[in-house]
Amino acid sequence: MATDALQAQVKFARPARIPQRSRLALLAAALLLLSLAFPYWQVILFAPQYPGGLRARVYLTHVGGDAQEITTLNHYIGMPGLDAAAPLERRLAVPLVLLAAASLLLRAAGRSPAARWARLLMYLTAVVLPLAVVADLAYWLWWMGHTIDPAAPIRIDPFMPTIVGRGTVMQFSTSATFGAGFFLALAAAVLSLYDVARGRRRN
Amino acid sequence: MKVRTRGVTVVLAVAVILTLALVARQGTSTGQSLPRDLQELVQARKLTPDQVRAALQTYVPPGQHDDYLMFSSGGQSGQVLVYGLPSMRLLRVIGVFTPEPWQGYGFSKETREVLGESEVPEETLTWGDTHHPAISETNGEYDGQFLFINDKANARMAVIDLRDFATKQIVKNPNGASNHGAVVSPNTEYVLEATQYAAPFPFGYQPVTQESYNTRFRGLATFWKFDRSRGRIDPAASFQIELPPYWQDLADFGKLESDGWVFMNSFNTERAIGGTLQKQPPMEIGASARDMDYLHIINWKKAAALIAQGKGKVVNGMRVLPLQVAIDQGVLYFAPQPKSPHGNDVAPRGDYIVTAGKLDPNVTVYSFKKIQEAIKARAFSGKDPYAVPILAFDRVVAAQVKVGLGPLHTQFDDKGNAYTSIFLDSAVSKWTLGPPYKSAAEAWKLVDKISVQYNIGHLAAVMGDTVKPGGKYLVALNKWSVDQYKNVGPLFPQNLQLIDISGEKMKLLSNTPVGLAEPHLAQIIPMDRVKSWASYPQPGTNPITMQVDPQAIKAGQARIVRRGNTVEVWMTAMRSHFTPDRIRVKKGDTVILHITNIEQAKDAIHGFAIDRYNINLSLEPGKYETVTFRANKVGTFPFYCTEFCSALHLEMAGYLEVTP
DSSP states (O other): OHHHHHHHHHHHHSOOSOOHHHHHHHHHHHHHHHHTTSOSEEEEEEETTEEEEEEEEEOSSOEEESHHHHHHHHHHHTOOOGGGSOHHHHHHHHHHHHHHHHHHHSOOOSOSHHHHHHHHHHHHHHHHHHHHHHHHHHHHHHHHHHOOOTTSSSOOOOOOOOSSEEEEETTEEEEEEEOHHHHHHHHHHHHHHHHHHHHHHHO | OHHHHHHHHHHHHHHHHHHHHHHHHHHHHHHHOOOHHHHHHHHHTTOOHHHHHHHHHHOOOTTOOOSEEEEEEOBTTOEEEEEEETTTEEEEEEESSSOBGGGTBTTSHHHHHHHHTTSOTTOOOOOOOEEEEEEEEETTEEEEEEEEEEETTTTEEEEEETTTTEEEEEEEOTTOSOOEEEEEOTTSSEEEEEOSSOEESSSSOOOOSHHHHHHHEEEEEEEEEEETTTTEEOGGGOEEEEEOSSEEEEEEEOOGGGTTEEEEEEEOTTOOOOOGGGTOOOHHHHTTOSSEEEEEEEEHHHHHHHHHTTOSEEETTEEEEOHHHHHHTTOEEEEEEESSEEEEEEOTTSOEEEEEETTSSEEEEEEHHHHHHHHHTTOEEEEOTTOOEEEOHHHHEEEEEEOOSSEEEEEEOTTSEEEEEETTTTEEEEEEOOTTTSOTTTSSOEEEEEEOSSOEEEEEEETTTSSSOOEEEEEEEESOOTTSSOOOSSSOOEEEEEEEOSSSSOEEEEEEEEOSOOOOOEEEEEGGGOOOOSSOSSTTEETTTTEEOTTOOOTTOOEEEEETTEEEEEEEEETTEEESOEEEEETTOEEEEEEEEOOOSTTOOEEEEETTTTEEEEEOTTBEEEEEEEOOSOEEEEEEOOSOOSTTGGGOEEEEEEEO
16 A cells, blocks of 8 residues: 555654664764865974974875975975875865765665675775775875976985885975874774674674 | 881881982072082173073073063164063064165055155155154053054154054154154054144244244144054044144053043243344253143043034144133143153053153152042133143142152053153162052152163153053163263164063163164063964965955966056065066066065065165065066166075076166
8 A cells, every 4th residue: 555655665764773783884984074174194394494394284185284385395306296196086085985985874785695795895995995095195105206307406316205204305304194084094994894794794 | 017007108208208308409409509610601701690690580592482572662763673571682673664675665565655655745754753652552451453653753653563563554744743752542542642843833834933933833632543443543533632832742641540631741831942043042941941831631532522523623634623622621731740841651540640850850740630629629820821721730749759860751560669760860760659559658759779871761661651560671761871882983872771670679681782773662562462473364465455465366377468558567476486587678668566475484585676676575475565666777687586585595586678
């Protein structure tokens, strides 16, 4: 009957008590979304004339902190400006994160092995994201350090900037670390993996 | 078990006592004697313990900031000098009435307009005589937002915005020739200047004869209306009060209980006009004949109300309350003031007015309450030649305190003491105010006097003319330094002396030479009350409007556009290049350069100079400025950055081609 069908629909749509596994997925999605608001990576450049240092805060979508000043300084050694790196990634960041979060929330229904595999696939974006960010960051750091304009006033050899830890460029000593955004995304990945693993164990 | 616990307790207690004793010993030992090398240093430099104390009190280690800012007038330099206290380091010079190349002040179109807006056409003033800085006030306390300063020589008043420490406006008194003093009302509704030298009113030519002087010369109290939201004086909303042709000098606004009133001293009530070649007494003799001059007591709120009712007449565009109206409406009263008075300072609660006669050994203290009672009782001892009622001296005076020869100015501390500069004695006298500051037994007594080097003029204590003085420091602004420094030619530096006033006895802490002009008044404000910008907050900020200029550009928008005989250039400056760096114009073209420093980093300042074209700008991070000039010299002229901005600063240059 029509009413029965309607009732069934209503029941289906109504958020029931959230099961344990969905809660983990919900948390993972929330952490992932939250990570957009925090830098994934940051580097502090120290030099005498910059007390407190200059900071490049790399978010998924943009570079914050003293990006303009660092870009200004980069041109002396012929290094591209910070805004030149990862243009595609910065544009895709929000859709990708939204997709990952949505995948976590859109729980593949059913307990069949196929559904589980589907779930794992859907989690894949969330799981891979932090690793992909590191790999991409490494590539762009390499690119920055190796796209040196030979006509620059100060000539330096191409170099690989430090991903984590300390380094030196001209009079600057640098200190690079992952930021809160990265750790949030990492936590989301771990939660997702745990969720999938537990789902497998249960069945 | 029990015994063991007790044993442990005892051991612990002993340990604690021993530790305390050790700490105490160490504490006293470091406090009592200096390390040997320091002792040797003190001996080698032959310093007394007091001098060592003074050095330690005023030493500010590298990288640390001072506690106070002092805004000092820059005298004949036409500038304002900004010092840090207690180190007395000069932090800034602010160009005000004089073109100042480092700041590009008077070179850009914007600042030329500020300098020129007060000028009569074809009358170019290139200097000013700054005397009295006044920090803007809220409820009688310095708020650190604006600074006003007068130009005594040309009757001008300037407004400086303390967000960027730059002059924003200069207004010219249309009816005055000279002025003295900038003082603000407790909420900075008005900035007041007195005329100093009486002048023909309305200003123009009048012969200097006694008859002409008495009838056609006048003094003025000018109340410049300040519009805080715009950060500008509004001449159309300002007004003047016509006064007899005495030499109105220094004024102070009443505050708290005397809010709404102004007290202004005057001298030359003799109306001397000089005439040394005509066998008449010189001005200095003629103007010092009488034993009393007149303290002007002005009800400015009533005057403002009368002006608002249309009781003023407009003279040269300025609304003036006529003398007769001021007398009839109870706006103006006089009180006798001994002899050739100068300073005129209202005590923190607004209850006493302290004046000092240059040729009288006393400060004379008037009670505001007594003044009000005497006005109500019409206790007049007479009228002046212009029918201004004179309040009876003994009905308005609270006390006279003998402080020394040649007292001038008075400042106050937070403990009920007053400090008066004593010119002839070369000293600062500390004396006690009366109740409610001090008990009747302690009141009105000279309690300390310290010698200064030499011929002190003004003095400034921390917030020493506000409703909440800060005590702690006082600066003596001395006119003569005589033997205090190696003479660097016959033009001697002035001598600023920092004095500790936190204790019962004043202590001299340091000397600071001023080698660029003769400062007059200074004001001292806690450093943290001045919230100034490290760079212009929006890239492309016009320093006059303090907003992003419509002509400011971003990186990549630089261009050159010719329209007829006008060539307009939109240029960016950043380390280490100007864009564009080549400009070609024809002889006779009008060239307009719109230059934006697109940097944001603190201290990334660029200059912009064109050789032989008398142009130099200062472009602080985020600043936009315009240069306009006629390309009337043919040639190829380098232009370059005049502020060492970076390792490639010398390369920050370009060429202006002016083709025949």
